[in-house]
Structures are given as C-alpha cells and as structure tokens.
Amino acid sequence: MSVRKKICMLGGFAVGKTSLVRRFVSSIFSDTYQTTVGVHIEKKDVQLGEREVTLMLWDLHGEDELQSVRSSYLRGSSGLLFVADGTRAATLDVVLALRQRARDTIGDVPAILLVNKCDLPECELDDERLQALQDEGWTVLRTSAKTGEHVEQAFVELTARMVAD
Amino acid sequence: MGDELERLQELESRRPTADEISDVLPDAVALRSQRDSELDGALSPTIEGSLERAVQRNPQRIADAIFPIIGPAIRKSMRAALSSIVEGFNRALEESFTLRGLGWRIEAWRSGTPYPEVVLTHSLVYRVEQLFLIHERTGVQLEHLTAPAIQAQDPDLVTAMLSALQAFMRDSFPQEGEQRATLNHFEFGELRFEVAAGPHATLAAVVRGTAPSAYRELLQDTIERIHTAVGPELVEFDGDTGPFLRIHDLLEECLAEQRVQHQKSRFASFAKRAVAVLLLALLATWIISTLWGNWREAQADDKAAAARLEHAFKSVEELEAQAAGTQQLLARLAADVQRLADEEERARQERAAADGRRQVLDARRARLSELRRALDAEPGLAVTATELAAEGAAQAFVVAGLRDPHARAPLTVAAQAGFDPNLIDAHWTPWLSPAPDLVLARMREQLAPPATVSLAYDGERVSAHGTAPRAWIERAALVGPGLAPTLSFDTTALQPSDPPVPAGPLPMDPALADYVRRLADEPGLVVLDYAMGDPLPSGRQLVLEGLRDPDARDPLEVARDAALDTTRLHALWTPYESGDPVLLLAKARRQLAPPAGVVLDGDGRRLVASGRAPGDWIRRARTWVTAHAANASYDDSAVVDIDRQELDERATELELLAFYFELADHDVDLSDTERADLTRLLRQLDDAARRSSRLVRIVVHGHIDGSETIRGGVEVARRRAGAMAQELERLAPAGAVFTSLGVPTADEQDGLPVGSIHRKVTFEVITFGADSDPSGTPR
Numbered sequence: 028m029s030v031r032k033k034i035c036m037l038g039g040f041a042v043g044k045t046s047l048v049r050r051f052v053s054s055i056f057s058d059t060y061q062t063t064v065g066v067h068i069e070k071k072d073v074q075l076g077e078r079e080v081t082l083m084l085w086d087l088h089g090e091d092e093l094q095s096v097r098s099s100y101l102r103g104s105s106g107l108l109f110v111a112d113g114t115r116a117a118t119l120d121v122v123l124a125l126r127q128r129a130r131d132t133i134g135d136v137p138a139i140l141l142v143n144k145c146d147l148p149e150c151e152l153d154d155e156r157l158q159a160l161q162d163e164g165w166t167v168l169r170t171s172a173k174t175g176e177h178v179e180q181a182f183v184e185l186t187a188r189m190v191a192d
Numbered sequence: 193m194g195d196e197l198e199r200l201q202e203l204e205s206r207r208p209t210a211d212e213i214s215d216v217l218p219d220a221v222a223l224r225s226q227r228d229s230e231l232d233g234a235l236s237p238t239i240e241g242s243l244e245r246a247v248q249r250n251p252q253r254i255a256d257a258i259f260p261i262i263g264p265a266i267r268k269s270m271r272a273a274l275s276s277i278v279e280g281f282n283r284a285l286e287e288s289f290t291l292r293g294l295g296w297r298i299e300a301w302r303s304g305t306p307y308p309e310v311v312l313t314h315s316l317v318y319r320v321e322q323l324f325l326i327h328e329r330t331g332v333q334l335e336h337l338t339a340p341a342i343q344a345q346d347p348d349l350v351t352a353m354l355s356a357l358q359a360f361m362r363d364s365f366p367q368e369g370e371q372r373a374t375l376n377h378f379e380f381g382e383l384r385f386e387v388a389a390g391p392h393a394t395l396a397a398v399v400r401g402t403a404p405s406a407y408r409e410l411l412q413d414t415i416e417r418i419h420t421a422v423g424p425e426l427v428e429f430d431g432d433t434g435p436f437l438r439i440h441d442l443l444e445e446c447l448a449e450q451r452v453q454h455q456k457s458r459f460a461s462f463a464k465r466a467v468a469v470l471l472l473a474l475l476a477t478w479i480i481s482t483l484w485g486n487w488r489e490a491q492a493d494d495k496a497a498a499a500r501l502e503h504a505f506k507s508v509e510e511l512e513a514q515a516a517g518t519q520q521l522l523a524r525l526a527a528d529v530q531r532l533a534d535e536e537e538r539a540r541q542e543r544a545a546a547d548g549r550r551q552v553l554d555a556r557r558a559r560l561s562e563l564r565r566a567l568d569a570e571p572g573l574a575v576t577a578t579e580l581a582a583e584g585a586a587q588a589f590v591v592a593g594l595r596d597p598h599a600r601a602p603l604t605v606a607a608q609a610g611f612d613p614n615l616i617d618a619h620w621t622p623w624l625s626p627a628p629d630l631v632l633a634r635m636r637e638q639l640a641p642p643a644t645v646s647l648a649y650d651g652e653r654v655s656a657h658g659t660a661p662r663a664w665i666e667r668a669a670l671v672g673p674g675l676a677p678t679l680s681f682d683t684t685a686l687q688p689s690d691p692p693v694p695a696g697p698l699p700m701d702p703a704l705a706d707y708v709r710r711l712a713d714e715p716g717l718v719v720l721d722y723a724m725g726d727p728l729p730s731g732r733q734l735v736l737e738g739l740r741d742p743d744a745r746d747p748l749e750v751a752r753d754a755a756l757d758t759t760r761l762h763a764l765w766t767p768y769e770s771g772d773p774v775l776l777l778a779k780a781r782r783q784l785a786p787p788a789g790v791v792l793d794g795d796g797r798r799l800v801a802s803g804r805a806p807g808d809w810i811r812r813a814r815t816w817v818t819a820h821a822a823n824a825s826y827d828d829s830a831v832v833d834i835d836r837q838e839l840d841e842r843a844t845e846l847e848l849l850a851f852y853f854e855l856a857d858h859d860v861d862l863s864d865t866e867r868a869d870l871t872r873l874l875r876q877l878d879d880a881a882r883r884s885s886r887l888v889r890i891v892v893h894g895h896i897d898g899s900e901t902i903r904g905g906v907e908v909a910r911r912r913a914g915a916m917a918q919e920l921e922r923l924a925p926a927g928a929v930f931t932s933l934g935v936p937t938a939d940e941q942d943g944l945p946v947g948s949i950h951r952k953v954t955f956e957v958i959t960f961g962a963d964s965d966p967s968g969t970p971r
C-alpha cells in the first residue's frame with residue numbers, strides 16, 4: 028500500500044531550497060541560480076524499513092517578503108523543511124517568521140531546520156546558536172546541497188517522523 | 193391660549209430646515225418605498241442625470257466601482273461565447289476538408305437541419321484518457337486511472353501541480369459570492385481538463401476531443417458519490433491511499449462509459465490537422481499579402497498599421513513553421529513505425545530460423561536412436577555409443593560397438609532398417625557374444641566337429657552328442673568352454689570312435705595339458721588351437737593360439753601358477769571382448785572409467801554403482817551394461833545425478849522467486865541486477881537440462897490481490913504471466929531446451945488477500961525426460 032506525503036520547503040531567498048530538493052531527487056547539483064516561480068513540485072520515493080513513502084516536495088517561492096509564501100500552498104503538508112543559509116544569519120529570522128506563519132495556518136507538523144551551505148567557510152551561524160535552537164525544540168541539521176552532506180538524512184529523518192506521527 | 197395658537201400657526205407656515213429633513217429623510221425614503229414605488233420614478237431622472245455627468249467627468253472611477261459586480265458576469269458570458277465559437281471553428285476546420293464533411297453538408301441539405309447542428313451531432317468524438325482523484329487539503333493523488341494504451345507522465349506530479357494551480361488561482365483571483373471557486377476546466381493542446389470539485393477531493397478528467405455536457409454531470413455526480421462513500425477517510429487522510437481502493441469502480445465508470453463513436457487514428461487526425469494548418473497558412477498569406485499591397489499604396493506612411501501587419505505576417509510565418517514542424521513530426525513518426533515493424537519482422541524470422549534448426553536437429557536425433565535400436569536388436573552386435581556427426585560431415589551418424597565375427601554385417605542390418613549405409617561411420621571391436629546361436633556357430637567353426645557329432649543348446653548349456661575320435665573329444669573339452677563364455681559346455685555324452693591310444697611316440701606332457709586346461713577355465717582367455725610335442729626348432733614345446741580379453745589374467749601368470757617353465761611356451765593371442773560375467777566388474781571399471789565420486793562394485797551377476805556422477809555418465813553406464821552383460825543386474829539407485837541435482841536446485845531457485853507489479857499493471861520492470869540474475873539462472877537451468885537430457889517447461893503464474901479482482905481480475909493475472917513469460921524468452925539463451933508458458937492463478941474472485949506482495953508472478957518448473965527415461969527416476 029503506498030503512502031504519499033506532502034512536504035513544503037520553506038526559507039528565505041536563495042538559501043538553497045531548490046538545490047536541496049534537486050540534490051535529493053536526482054543528486055545532481057546545479058550551480059546555476061534559478062529563481063523558482065510560484066511553486067515547483069518534485070517527487071521522491073523513500074524506503075523506510077518495510078514501508079515505502081512517496082514524498083511530494085513542494086518547493087515554494089522564497090523571497091524575504093513573507094507575504095509571498097502562499098498559505099494555501101502550506102495546507103495539507105505532513106512535514107516542513109525549514110532552510111536557512113549558514114552564511115547569512117538573517118535567513119534564520121526568516122525561518123522563525125515562516126514557522127510562526129506555518130503554525131497559524133496548519134498548526135504543528137513535524138519539521139526540521141536545515142542550516143545549508145555548510146560547505147562554505149564563512150559561517151555566521153555557529154554551533155552555540157544552533158545549540159540554542161535545539162534547546163528550544165528545533166531539530167537542526169547542517170547540510171550542503173553542494174556536497175550532499177546530510178541531505179538524504181534530512182529528508183529521511185523528516186519522513187520517519189511523519190510516518191511515526 | 194392666543195400665544196399657543198400663534199406658535200402653532202408659525203410652525204405650520206414655516207418651512208422645515210435642512211437639518212430637520214436630514215434627520216427624517218432616510219426613514220421617510222424607507223417608509224415611502226415600502227408603500228409604493230413612486231419614489232423610484234421620482235428619483236430616476238435625477239440619478240440618471242447625475243450618473244451621466246459623473247461618467248463624463250471621471251469614467252474610471254465609475255468603472256472601478258461597478259467592476260466587481262459586472263466583471264464576473266461579463267467574464268462568464270464571454271467565456272461561454274468564446275469557447276463555443278472556438279469549438280465550432282475547430283470542428284468546422286477539421287471537418288470541412290474531408291469527404292465526411294461533404295457528406296454532412298448533403299445530410300444538412302436533405303434534412304433541412306442547419307449544417308452546424310449536423311456537425312455537432314457527429315462530432316461528439318472523445319475519449320477520457322486519464323482520471324485523477326486528488327485529495328483537496330494535501331494535493332496528494334488518491335487514485336489515478338488511465339484508458340488502455342495511454343502512457344501517463346508521472347501522475348503524482350500532475351496531481352500536485354493541478355492542486356497547486358487550483359490554490360494559485362484561488363489566491364490570485366479571490367471571488368466574492370462564490371465562496372470556493374474552482375478551476376472548472378482548461379485546455380491544453382488537444383486535451384481538455386474537466387474538473388469536478390468536492391469539499392475534500394477533486395476529480396479531474398483529461399479528455400481528448402469534445403465531451404458532451406452530460407460528462408461533466410457524470411464527473412460531478414461521481415465526486416459526490418465518492419464523498420458519500422469515503423467521506424470520513426477523506427477527512428482523516430494522512431497519506432495512506434489504501435482505503436480508496438474501494439471506490440475504484442466508481443472512477444472506472446468515468447473512464448469506461450465514454451465510447452468513441454467513430455475512432456479515427458491519431459495519425460489521421462494529425463495529418464488532417466497538418467493539411468488544415470498548411471492550407472490555412474497559404475490562404476492567410478495570400479489574403480494578407482494582397483491586403484498588404486493595397487494597404488501599402490493607400491497608407492504608405494501609417495507606421496502603426498504597418499507594424500500591426502508585420503505582426504500579422506509573423507503569425508503567418510509561425511503558422512507555416514508549425515505546419516512544417518508537424519510534417520517533420522509525421523515523417524519521424526512514420527519512420528519510427530516502420531523501424532518498429534522491421535524489428536518485429538526480423539525477430540520473427542530469427543525465431544522461425546532457430547525453430548527450424550531445432551526441428552531438424554530433433555529429427556536427426558530421433559533417426560539416430562532408431563538406428564541404435566535396430567543394431568542393438570541384432571544378435572552379436574552391441575552398440576556402445578552413438579553420436580550425430582558434425583554438420584557437413586560426409587557421414588551423418590557415428591556408431592561404436594562390439595561385433596561378434598558371426599553376427600550379420602552391421603551395414604546390412606542398417607540398410608534393412610532403412611538407413612543408407614553410406615551415412616554411417618561405424619567402429620567395431622571384436623567380441624564373443626553370449627547369444628546361443630552365435631556361441632554354436634563359433635563352436636562349429638572353431639571345433640570343426642566331425643559329421644558324427646551334433647551340438648545342441650537346451651536353454652542353459654551346450655552339449656555335444658555322437659561319436660568322435662578321442663583326440664577331437666580331448667581338444668573339444670579343453671577349448672570348448674572358452675568359446676561359450678556364459679554357457680557351460682558338456683562333452684560327457686560323446687563316445688570315442690577309436691580305441692584308446694597306447695602310450696605313443698608323442699605322449700602328452702601332463703604339465704602342459706594342465707596349463708591348457710587352466711587357460712580354458714580362465715575367464716577372458718579362449719584357446720582356439722594348440723600343438724604339443726618335442727621341442728620345436730625354437731626350442732619350445734607348446735604352441736598356442738587363442739583370444740585374449742584385455743581384462744583377463746595374463747596367460748604367463750597362469751603358467752607360473754601351474755609351475756610351468758614359460759620358456760617352453762609359444763602363444764599367439766588375438767585381443768577380443770569377452771562376454772564372461774566374471775570379468776564384468778573389471779571391464780566396467782576399465783571401460784566406464786567412473787568419475788572420482790563413483791564406486792563400482794559387484795560380481796558376475798550384479799553390478800552396483802554408488803556416489804555422485806554427471807547424468808551423461810549414468811546413462812552411458814546403463815547402456816554399457818545392457819550391451820556387455822545383458823544377463824547381469826545393474827543397480828545405480830545409489831548414484832546421485834549431479835546434473836539432475838543441479839537442475840532441481842536451479843528449478844527450486846527459480847520457484848522461490850517472485851516479481852511484483854504496480855496496482856492493476858502488468859509491466860515487467862526488472863532492475864539490472866534482477867535481469868542479470870535471471871539471465872544467469874536461465875542459462876544454468878538450460879545447461880543442466882541439456883546435460884541431464886531433460887526438457888524443462890517453466891510455467892509462469894500470474895497473481896492478483898483482492899483489490900484487483902475488480903480491476904481486470906484474471907485478465908490482469910494473465911497479462912502478468914504472459915508478460916513475464918515473454919521476458920523469460922527474451923532473457924533465455926538462444927535455443928534453450930525449455931519453453932515458458934504463462935497462466936493466471938486468480939480463480940477465486942473473493943477472499944484474495946490484499947497487498948502489494950500479492951500482485952506478482954511466480955514460477956513453476958516442470959522437467960521431463962527427453963527420450964529414454966520418461967519417469968526421470970533412476971532404474
């Protein structure tokens with residue numbers, strides 16, 4: 028029996044949402060920057076033990092302006108992947124605002140925070156900051172869409188949580 | 193009192209102030225409107241006038257104000273009008289170039305019906321190609337159905353995009369009044385999406401052609417019934433699509449009910465469209481260039497008009513390019529179709545050729561075993577091996593065996609059985625057959641009995657009767673037994689015809705006589721003649737002539753046993769094959785060369801083999817025993833046929849496999865490793881089958897699960913089995929000795945378990961003997 032789950036990618040402008048999805052879905056990283064228009068949807072089958080889950084990944088338009096994240100796109104999500112850019116601390120604020128917005132729209136669903144671009148040396152979000160987030164209840168993973176670090180784990184971890192729910 | 197009256201008059205005569213009227217005006221208007229409509233009449237000229245003035249002064253403001261009311265209304269009627277115009281145009285365009293179009297014109301003229309109406313009634317050609325059932329909240333696909341032979345692009349993604357589109361439209365064009373507007377339909381190329389939305393799920397149909405309005409109603413009705421059937425499941429949906437299998441047949445109706453009235457091939461419609469586009473483009477070019485010419489003369493400097501026309505020209509170019517593109521597409525399509533057909537034909541020819549070769553080979557094999565049976569049946573001939581000669585060799589059959597000198601000539605036997613002796617390449621080893629007729633013939637020749645002696649065979653021994661010279665009797669008693677290896681020879685009934693010879697000049701040396709007797713007793717040694725006397729010129733005293741089996745004891749050893757000086761002997765041994773059972777074991781060991789894993793045991797009457805051996809050896813041993821020891825028993829029940837074992841093991845390996853399918857689907861989709869494994873397994877199976885000379889038949893069983901009984905049921909099972917059987921044939925080595933066959937295994941309509949692990953094919957391997965041994969169990 029197949030299980031299908033919707034996941035939304037949420038985060039500020041150019042933090043790497045699209046790249047993460049691409050990495051996970053076809054494992055090819057593109058350095059060409061592409062602004063996503065509206066929403067881009069990808070699909071991926073995840074094997075969890077005996078179960079197979081089909082993830083529908085909704086990659087939403089990411090601009091700093093929160094208005095542009097349509098609440099109607101959030102509806103029905105079984106899980107959320109928040110993405111911040113490790114080299115730009117301000118993108119974490121966008122994440123926090125987006126989370127509030129998601130809560131208001133769809134309530135609490137399993138979520139993970141990805142601090143992306145961890146392959147780059149100039150890191151503005153240090154371990155202490157992440158620890159503080161973890162203490163607040165976030166699950167945080169440092170990822171890189173470029174090297175693929177933790178990308179697979181992030182999606183699988185979120186899937187596991189959604190299925191356990 | 194006077195004061196009061198005065199004030200009253202004053203009040204009556206006084207006109208009310210604006211302030212006072214503004215207090216009562218709203219109520220007054222309301223009151224009066226309730227009573228009659230005088231007020232409307234009284235006010236309308238004023239309102240009209242002021243509206244007119246307002247529009248003149250600032251039209252935008254008024255337009256903005258009334259847009260929300262009038263916008264949707266206009267849009268609706270525009271949409272309806274436009275789409276009917278476009279539809280009509282499309283159809284007319286498509287049909288007016290055909291013979292059918294002409295036919296319709298005639299029909300319209302005859303019946304007096306307007307032409308468009310005739311076109312309409314004939315054009316309800318449509319087909320619902322795909323159906324999506326979409327969960328409203330999550331945008332996840334609950335069900336997806338396709339019409340037969342439709343290849344759907346990833347339906348999950350289509351579903352998600354549809355729902356995103358829906359959300360996007362709602363957000364971007366919020367509509368008052370309609371509390372939840374939906375995207376009802378939209379068109380894409382030749383396809384039209386019809387969408388019926390319910391509160392928790394949406395049904396979208398992809399229609400090719402023009403569906404009647406009744407189809408929309410069917411969709412709407414279906415989505416309502418779906419809500420009734422699985423309402424709670426829709427509300428609680430969290431990704432598990434299992435519960436929605438139930439409503440599959442509801443959906444099926446939306447797919448199946450739509451019958452195409454006269455299906456035209458897609459190719460034809462393609463072609464028609466291309467022609468239409470081309471003609472239209474030419475027409476437009478002509479019109480526009482004519483216009484262009486006129487226009488240029490008249491309005492040479494009207495830049496704006498020129499630009500507009502240039503634009504029109506561009507459109508024509510685009511149309512032309514489109515037509516050219518379509519033609520290329522058509523050409524490519526035709527080439528593809530041709531290529532596919534060619535490939536199919538080539539594959540068919542190859543298969544036929546392989547079948548032909550196999551048939552020829554089978555026929556030759558059958559001939560060979562006929563030949564073998566004919567030769568074996570002849571007394572004095574025993575075939576030990578047969579083989580088909582390599583293709584192109586001068587002789588077709590190779591035969592090796594044993595031949596008694598008194599047997600009939602093998603080629604005569606073969607010719608009598610209908611074989612051309614020239615086609616047989618035979619290799620014979622001399623042999624003393626135990627067959628009584630031949631034993632008698634041999635004795636008559638070697639012993640040369642006088643006319644007074646008769647030889648007779650009574651079923652177990654050969655006996656000599658009559659009278660003969662003493663010397664002949666003596667020699668017969670010595671030599672005879674060796675000539676009748678499996679029989680006993682009795683000379684006791686013979687009467688000497690001459691008086692006993694007194695001690696003569698040539699006394700028989702008792703030691704030498706003893707030696708000859710010993711030799712005659714020795715299995716595999718046959719004394720045919722001997723002479724004894726004074727030392728010969730060579731100094732030897734005994735001259736012997738005889739036959740010697742390679743497995744018999746060394747005659748010199750026998751001489752040593754008899755304590756005879758071997759320098760006194762002169763012997764001439766001719767090699768031969770003895771039929772003496774005592775030698776059986778030694779002979780078997782030497783000639784059969786049992787492989788390392790086999791132990792051969794027994795005595796003259798019994799031969800017992802045990803251990804592990806290739807099937808080939810086992811069969812060779814059996815034939816050998818038949819040829820060399822027809823009277824001995826042979827027990828090889830303790831021999832494990834390693835080829836058979838291999839065959840059984842591989843068969844079991846295959847039988848443990850299962851391949852799984854998507855719901856209601858029968859595409860065999862093997863991964864590279866699966867394909868490699870299966871190819872290996874089939875090759876091993878084929879090898880083992882050949883080595884153990886067995887035919888293998890693989891039966892592919894197609895299974896369905898409970899949810900599929902309503903989606904094609906046994907037919908799906910049959911297709912699965914059939915598809916897998918085809919796959920097996922593709923993967924099997926060329927000329928494999930097995931055939932595969934697909935059968936459905938889904939008789940029970942109820943009570944089949946539900947779940948993806950039941951949607952599968954499994955295998956059953958049946959093996960049976962090629963020729964000699966149909967039971968397959970060792971003798």
Ligand SMILES: Nc1nc2c(ncn2[C@@H]2O[C@H](COP(=O)(O)OP(=O)(O)O)[C@@H](O)[C@H]2O)c(=O)[nH]1
Pocket residue numbers: 038039040041042043044045046047057058059060061062063089143144145146147170171172173174
């Ligand atoms: N070095 C590095 N660059 C990244 C990484 N992820 C994304 N980028 C780059 O960041 C830019 C924005 O990425 P994109 O995926 O379009 O961001 P989105 O707007 O959140 O979808 C692109 O130039 C990417 O190549 C990463 O992990 N490491």
Ligand SMILES: [Mg+2]
Pocket residue numbers: 044045046061062063086087089
């Ligand atoms: Mg993006």
